[in-house]
Amino acid sequence: MLEHVKLPDGLKTISDHKVLFYTLLMFLPIITGFICIGIGRYSVPLQDTVNTILAHLRGQALSSSDQIDKVVWSMRIPRILLALLVGGGLPVAGTAFQSLFSNPLATPDTLGVAAGASFGAVVGLYFNINLLGVQFLALLTGFSAVALTYIIGMRKESREQIAMVVLGGMVISSIFSALVSLIKFIADSDSQLPSITYWLMGSLSSANYYTLMLGAPFIIIGCVLLFKLRWRINILSLSEDEARSMGTNILLLRFLTVLSSTMITASCVSMCGQVGWVGLLIPHICRMAFGSDNTVLVPSSIGFGATFMVIIDTVARSATASEVPISILTALIGAPFFIALLRKSGGWSI
Amino acid sequence: MTFSVKHGYFTYKNSDLPSKKILKDINFSVKKGELISILGPNGVGKTTLLRCMMGFLRWTKGESYLDGRDIRTLPPKQLWQKIAYVPQARGKASSYTVEQMVLMGRSSHFGMFSKPSKEDKQIALSALEQLRLTKLAKRKCSVLSGGELQMVLIARALAADPEILILDEPESNLDFKNQLIIMETIQTLSNKGISCIFNTHYPDHALQYSEKALLLYYDGEHAFGDAGQVITEKNLAEAFGVKVLVNEVETPYGQYKDILPMYVLPESY
Numbered sequence: 001m002l003e004h005v006k007l008p009d010g011l012k013t014i015s016d017h018k019v020l021f022y023t024l025l026m027f028l029p030i031i032t033g034f035i036c037i038g039i040g041r042y043s044v045p046l047q048d049t050v051n052t053i054l055a056h057l058r059g060q061a062l063s064s065s066d067q068i069d070k071v072v073w074s075m076r077i078p079r080i081l082l083a084l085l086v087g088g089g090l091p092v093a094g095t096a097f098q099s100l101f102s103n104p105l106a107t108p109d110t111l112g113v114a115a116g117a118s119f120g121a122v123v124g125l126y127f128n129i130n131l132l133g134v135q136f137l138a139l140l141t142g143f144s145a146v147a148l149t150y151i152i153g154m155r156k157e158s159r160e161q162i163a164m165v166v167l168g169g170m171v172i173s174s175i176f177s178a179l180v181s182l183i184k185f186i187a188d189s190d191s192q193l194p195s196i197t198y199w200l201m202g203s204l205s206s207a208n209y210y211t212l213m214l215g216a217p218f219i220i221i222g223c224v225l226l227f228k229l230r231w232r233i234n235i236l237s238l239s240e241d242e243a244r245s246m247g248t249n250i251l252l253l254r255f256l257t258v259l260s261s262t263m264i265t266a267s268c269v270s271m272c273g274q275v276g277w278v279g280l281l282i283p284h285i286c287r288m289a290f291g292s293d294n295t296v297l298v299p300s301s302i303g304f305g306a307t308f309m310v311i312i313d314t315v316a317r318s319a320t321a322s323e324v325p326i327s328i329l330t331a332l333i334g335a336p337f338f339i340a341l342l343r344k345s346g347g348w349s350i
Numbered sequence: 351m352t353f354s355v356k357h358g359y360f361t362y363k364n365s366d367l368p369s370k371k372i373l374k375d376i377n378f379s380v381k382k383g384e385l386i387s388i389l390g391p392n393g394v395g396k397t398t399l400l401r402c403m404m405g406f407l408r409w410t411k412g413e414s415y416l417d418g419r420d421i422r423t424l425p426p427k428q429l430w431q432k433i434a435y436v437p438q439a440r441g442k443a444s445s446y447t448v449e450q451m452v453l454m455g456r457s458s459h460f461g462m463f464s465k466p467s468k469e470d471k472q473i474a475l476s477a478l479e480q481l482r483l484t485k486l487a488k489r490k491c492s493v494l495s496g497g498e499l500q501m502v503l504i505a506r507a508l509a510a511d512p513e514i515l516i517l518d519e520p521e522s523n524l525d526f527k528n529q530l531i532i533m534e535t536i537q538t539l540s541n542k543g544i545s546c547i548f549n550t551h552y553p554d555h556a557l558q559y560s561e562k563a564l565l566l567y568y569d570g571e572h573a574f575g576d577a578g579q580v581i582t583e584k585n586l587a588e589a590f591g592v593k594v595l596v597n598e599v600e601t602p603y604g605q606y607k608d609i610l611p612m613y614v615l616p617e618s619y
Binding site for chain 1: 401404406426427429430431433434435437444445446447450454455457458459462463464465466490510
């Protein structure tokens with residue numbers, strides 16, 4: 001029925017600079033991460049960094065001094081890898097939630113996932129459970145939170161379904177926040193309370209290869225799923241009937257989107273506490289720069305988010321003698337930048 | 351291809367009006383290329399009927415069939431390659447570009463984890479071309495006029511390469527030029543073999559363009575048949591509670607039927 005027509009010139013779909021764009025998104029975080037390995041209170045020359053990494057990759061005896069090896073290989077590289085993962089993960093989860101709720105203010109916190117995961121992790125810290133247990137508890141409570149929100153919000157044939165989910169998320173979120181406060185209240189104020197409070201503020205300082213091996217797969221799988229679904233996610237922001245008429249199994253698509261985003265959020269929270277703002281800030285910067293198309297938003301949120309996070313964390317660990325909690329920095333740097341962007345672009349929509 | 355509704359009943363469960371039957375024993379079928387209009391007063395259940403037909407709402411009793419199969423048993427992908435839905439152009443406008451919006455119409459043609467192919471993009475662009483919308487391709491949907499947006503939504507439906515188009519009040523809220531553009535487009539599509547079912551508030555449009563009409567009454571009853579036989583002074587008076595004159599008008603462009611609403615019938619206040 002539809003005859004083919006010749007494409008008029010200048011009407012090529014999507015960006016003509018696609019290859020360049022994706023190359024930039026791939027290499028920007030990697031190069032930034034590489035440079036940041038050398039930066040810090042103990043500065044390492046680039047040559048030494050390269051030598052250390054090459055030595056480890058070859059499995060050879062160490063060519064550089066023990067000190068450099070310890071700083072580069074055991075401290076900075078895992079920490080930068082964690083920053084890349086968290087920085088790529090939280091924004092892409094935010095992007096997905098925003099489309100899911102057709103709500104520009106939706107964040108990983110909207111479903112109560114962040115609060116839920118925090119509660120699990122705080123319980124773990126309170127009972128001095130080992131790291132694997134903390135991770136597991138955070139994932140468990142994160143998923144429970146999203147499941148509860150789902151049960152509250154997703155009533156059959158409710159026309160206000162999307163709003164109900166957001167409201168349900170708020171309720172669940174505040175319940176879990178209250179539970180976190182409860183644990184803080186009963187925690188030993190000399191030993192446990194400071195560590196819980198510090199962890200809640202968000203820090204990447206606990207990064208090591210063991211933590212990464214436990215948490216990274218969830219973030220990576222979540223990101224890959226969202227990346228594969230990126231075109232479909234556009235459909236989620238249509239109205240209910242329209243979305244269903246696109247011939248997509250909408251329930252399955254929603255479920256996969258929520259699952260991926262929850263996996264990412266819970267895993268980030270359990271590895272480095274609540275890092276605020278990146279899940280909101282980065283998707284919006286990308287949205288203002290590239291528009292609402294998730295085929296572009298998903299990869300750019302990952303790429304720019306990862307880069308942003310590595311830079312912020314490098315500042316957090318090297319700016320002062322004692323480390324600054326990262327969520328303070330993300331808020332202090334993020335909020336004014338966000339306000340400036342908002343005023344310049346005059347807002348945005350999904 | 352045939353699409354039909356058999357013994358369709360619908361009652362809102364948690365309705366304030368206790369057990370009011372919105373739709374009662376709806377029966378009709380659409381053949382290839384047929385143009386069917388659905389008429390009725392506000393709140394009678396026109397949109398409900400469309401939503402039930404497509405499975406967005408579940409019939410309380412009865413079924414919709416596509417080529418003899420209950421549509422509830424069809425996988426969504428298969429169903430929405432045959433049927434395309436054009437919602438009313440209102441509510442929050444999306445900030446996707448026209449091109450992206452129309453391309454979404456292709457989504458029933460490839461898997462969940464895939465992106466549209468070059469061919470899908472070609473088809474989307476030819477749908478735009480066919481409705482003379484190519485110049486809007488790069489524009490954001492949020493800056494379009496109501497008429498343009500409605501045409502874009504039709505183009506999106508068309509991009510699915512459907513056999514049936516179902517349109518919800520496509521010409522409401524538009525000026526008469528845009529109304530004509532929409533109605534002429536629907537007619538052209540039906541001449542090309544795409545069956546069209548549309549809700550309308552304009553009996554004139556139903557008379558002028560559609561072959562068959564389905565008129566809904568407040569008591570849940572309905573009349574279905576040739577447009578000229580359903581849209582009569584008597585039936586319209588019964589359905590809308592309005593005294594109506596149906597005139598034959600001789601114009602340089604042929605014979606037309608014209609509908610003049612005169613006054614609200616006293617007993618219907």
